[in-house]
Amino acid sequence: MYDFTYAKPSSVADAAKILAADPDAKFISGGQTLLPALKHRLNKPTTVVDVSGIAEMRGIRREGNTLVIGALMKHVEVENSAEVKAAIPALAEMAANIGDTQVRNRGTLGGSVSNNDPAADYPAAVLALGATIVTSKREIAADDFFQGMFTTALEVDELLVAIKFPIPEKAGYAKMRNPASRYVMAGAFVAKGPMGLRVAINGAGPCVFRQEAMEAALSSNWSVEAVGGVKQDAGGMNGDIHGSAEYRAHLVTVMAKRAVAAAG
Template sequence: MYDFEYHKPSSIADAVKLLAADPEAKAISGGMTLLPALKHRLNKPSYVVDLSGIAELQGVRKEGGNIVIGALTRHYEIATHPQILAAIPALARMASTIGDTQVRNRGTLGGSMANNDPAADYPAAALALGATIITDRRSIPADAFFLGMFTTALEPDELVTAVSFPVPEKAGYAKMRNPASRYSMTGVFVAKGPSGVRVGVNGAGPCAFRQQEMEAALTANWSPDAVAKVKQAPDELNSDIHGSAEYRASLVTVMARRAVADAG
């Protein structure tokens, strides 16, 4: 990788100041996506700003009907946190399937959200649960956060500080892994919550998206059979050496059915 200056601020304000000072600067938390990209010299950052020393980004708490998870919370913590397991077990189960043990021991919620890899798991969950992404300067509903492949509503110097997940009545997740990378080939998160039934899809398209026909079908009848007949159109889905858009479209239905079964 190219060399860079390393900074480890201890406050959000200092971190934002560093990121604002240079458009080439990159924030790092777990580094599970950034470091492989840097190793392949896909980026040439001037500064790398390590967020791990910022206490304000830590912690899991219940706020009313929401579980608020600090951006630095690692996948393993989400998978095993008693409050999350009690309130949104599907989110914990989903976190327990991200990457591998070593990724889960390092990777963070905030990093995954801000990176918005099409094959990442959390964006589908955030969409389905109707999460709110809290940043250093505002709150962004999930529906307005994920804009496209590796693109979010974040300003270049804006940091995710936490994600607030409304506790659903029911939620479930199912995915199929890419045989090589083991990222999600297609994953579907379904939830029945305060804002109704929502279905989030990852892996299949260039960006996680909501499947509204499935939401309607599940609103009418919350059962695996209800989504089994809803077909996803393959247009605009990913097609690569591991599977065609048609294949991924079909997986959306299969995984939706399984996710509903998982939710119970």
């Protein structure tokens, strides 16, 4: 691990100032991504900005037909939230099955979405529900936020503060995870609500993406059979020792069928 300066601001504004003044600074909340990178000397930040104590980035509340979740809310808090269970049960269920107990008690919603790991769970929910990402500078639509592997629309001095989820009529999520690492090999989140009918796929490709052919099929016939008739092209899918691109493409359809069944 390299030497670095440690800072713990008490407000979003103070955190943003530190990031703006030091382009090599990195922020940390639950530490599920940055800490392993530091231990393996894969990242060399000059300053580590600990945002875990910023109250503005916490909380879960319902505002009309929108559920607002603070970026610092841990997976276990999303899992156990009465507000989340009542508004978007699929999101609570997703949180309950992220990683293991230790990860769920440390990892945060904002950290997962900001990192945009291809195998992360939350990006699929954000994209399928048509959520809005609230940052220290602006609001960004989910369709514009995820830009590629580990890449988002966030600027260097920009913090993810909260996420606004439109409350759907129905939603469901299913995933196939690696039995050792528990990272998602292929997952599908389906949702029907204020933002239309949307299907988001995670784990199978370099970045979470919408499966528009499945959206079209479900729009005319919301059923397991309808989505089961859509085959994912293996071109551009991830392939490694755990599963080929063709295998992951097959899993996309299987998981989408399970997600529709879960949604009801």
